[in-house]
Each structure stands twice: as structure tokens, then as C-alpha cells.
Amino acid sequence: MNMGLKEKGLVMDKEGVERTISRIAHEIVEKNKGTDNLVIIGIRTRGVFLAERIVEKIKQIEKSVIPIGVLDITLYRDDLSTIASQPVVHKTEIPFDITNKVVVLVDDVLYTGRTIRAALDELIDFGRPKAIQLAVLVDRGHRELPIRADYAGKNVPTSQREIVEVRLEEYDKKTEVIIIGK
């Protein structure tokens, strides 16, 4: 929890998050007419757990296992020289070739689009995918780059003074999406 900020509202509870992930999984299968040639890559940190949940849902729907990768975009950020201290670098783990694959990038919140820009740059250093699609749990607006989600769990209008916080059991011991602010 950020200091001096309080919880302003619940966007999604645990069941809401699970239903949304289920819907996104169905949409991914429908849009791509199955799972052939499909790989899923989660953006650290919570995008990875969301990606794992989506893969699990698709496994239930289609009886097929999609390869899953992890992307750490720290070294591709465009604000490394302006932020207070270097963020911790974690591993990127993509144990398969993404060339000619349809890559579904997964993140928790889509905001300015800068994280996704960094992710696209990094992905392209790994190969030449046939297509890259974007799945997010929450789209909160305020885009600074021409980037949009192919699969958005929920569009949440926010003010820039607010923070949308996605919490997931695997990392936060609790699953919910909340808005916090002054």
C-alpha cells in the first residue's frame, strides 16, 4: 500500500477477476481460431501470474498447453536516467522461438503505454513474431503512446492522481483490483 493514500473503491473482487480471466481466455481462442502457433508472454511481475492463469483456462477450454514466457522490461525502460534509483533487474525467460508465432503479451494494467512499448522493443530483439496481441486485466486510460489492448478485462476511467492496484493471490496473498488515491 502506498503511504498517504487510501482505498477509494473496489473495481473487481476475486470472482470478478476469475470471470474476467476466463472471458479473456475465450476471446484469445476465438480470435486466433484455436491455439495453433500461439504463445503467451507475461510482463513481470503480475502479468506473469495473469498469463499463467490464462494458459490454465485455455488448457481447460481447448485441452492444449500453450508455451509461456516471462518478460522483464526493466532494461528497455525509457526513464532509467530520470527515476530515483535503478530498478531491480529480473530474468527474462522465453524458452522458445517466437519467430512466426502469434504472441499474446499479458500485463495487469494498461496506463501510459510505455511499459508495452518497452515490451515490444524487447520482444522484437528475440525474433520476428507473426503478430503481437495485448491482453490486460484493466485499461485505465491516459495513454501517452498509440497503443491499445486487444483484450481488456475492464475499462476503468481514472484520474491521474489515482492508482489502480491489481492484487493476485500468487504474489499479494489476495485477489482483487482496487483504486487508491488521496
Next chain:
Amino acid sequence: MEWNRKDLLGLEDLTKEEIKLILDTTESFKEISTREIKKVPALRGKTIANLFFEPSTRTRISFELAEKRLSADVVNFSASTSSLSKGETFIDTAKNIEAMKIDCVVIRHSSSGASYMLSKKLNASVINAGDGTHEHPTQALLDMFTIREKKGGLEGLKVAIVGDIRHSRVARSNIWGMRKMGIEVRICGPKTLLPVDIEKTGAKVFYHIEHAIKHVDVIMALRIQKERQGQSYFPSIREYSKFYGLTSERLKYAKGDVLIMHPGPINRGVEIMPEVADGPYSVILEQVTNGLAVRMAVLYLVMGSKTKEVSA
């Protein structure tokens, strides 16, 4: 844990947590060298000067590759072809280089304390790539990273460092670093090649290699610096090799899964026999591979630190 130092001058000053942060960051950087495009834009727009006032192959190439893989612009300086030969002082040379808006200086110098002196004069970050007989922090970090990778941890291990400890900046950095990480460090060599009061660092002193390497997890052989042998530290290279050379016969005293390390360059047949250097226990080339990742991590952390003021 955050890194908030402008420079990396040695391991004597670092805390256990800071060393751990560098080793943890190295883990992530190692993967980059396995990619098809071995380059990330983390230091794009930054300029780094490599000031090597002493010959170097591994360290210089390793730093330069690390810098280029982080997308930094790199300037290489070598003392022999510089204005130093026209009488310019070391500090003036450095200040002139900084006036060209350099963000970081990597320095190798034959005088102990050169990097420390430079760090007090420049606003740019300074990384010590070896200063005289003082420290060689990135070498010790890559040694510790290699050990941690192979053994799964550092705490409680026994490491024997054998050879010319007196003149070895690698040994000093390793003693400081390893002691902080909970390693039992044993040093071994002829009395003439062991510094006075070395026990104060917490290292255990041995004069017989068989005793020093008994049940150790790691043996690090140091290069016999032939250029110093005019000073009669021991009767002959042959005699040194006979009493302190790492042979496959002697390895039997160590643990069954012992790691053999050497900072390079190797004098084959002097401090280490070819069958040991090229044998199954040797991780000498892995040390070189890990050196690149360690230097990427150090550059990333040091150049990202917002502590840019010259400390008083």
C-alpha cells in the same frame, strides 16, 4: 536493497547486502548473452571511458563488451599513445576526459589507490578494474558469482587461495568479499609471498599446500608474476612449482566436487598443471563468461546511482 554509490572501488568498503545485490543482478544479466541479439538499451546515451594504464586482455575486453551490450558509447584510452607521454599528469588526463562529458571511467592502473584518487576528483562514476596490489573488485565478484552458481550458495564454504598473495589484488578483493559472505578463506604460499598481518583480514594462513587444500570446496591458484622474480621471493620457478603447483595428485586432498579457479592469465606447468587447468573440476573459462555478466551488472548499478556528488 538499493545501490547508492557513485563508484565501485573495492570490496573492502562494501556491505554483505551490496555484494549480494551485485551477484543477484548478475543472474539477470547472464541471460542477455545467450540471446541472438546480445544487446539491451539500458545505458543508451551514456559514455564510458576505459582508461587502461597497464596491459590487460580479459578485463579490458570484458568491460568493453559489457559496455557495448548495454548500448553505451565507449572510448578506449591506452597510456602508451596518450599525452601522458608528453608529461600530462594522470589527474589532468582524467579531468580532460571528463570535460568531454563522460559518464563513467573504468580504470586499470599500476598504482594502488589510483581509482580512489580519481573518484575524489571526478563527478563521473569510477570503476576500479585493478589498481596496483590493492583491489580488483570485479574479478572477486565474478569469482564469487561462479562459486555461488556452482555450489548454490557461499555461506560456510572453504576456499583456498594459493600463490603470490603479496602482489595479488585479486586475492585481496576475494579475501574481503568472501569473508563478508561467510566463506572460510585459506591462503597459502611461501612466506615471502604472504603479506604481513594478513591474518587481520580473517584469512587463515598455511605454508603447505596439502594442509591448505584439505577438504576445501574451491581452490584458486594465482599467477606467479614472473616479472617480479628478479626480486628473489623464492629460489626458482621450478622450486615454486614443486612445492605449490596444483597437480592432479594434490587435488585428492580437497573435496570430491572441488572447483578449480584461476583469474588468468595462466602459467601452465608453474602454478597449475595443464591436466588440472583443462580438467573436469576447472571452471576457469566459466569465470571469464561470468565476468561479462558481473561487469554488466556493476555498470548498470553504478551508472544508475543518483549519488553523483564527489564525497569529501
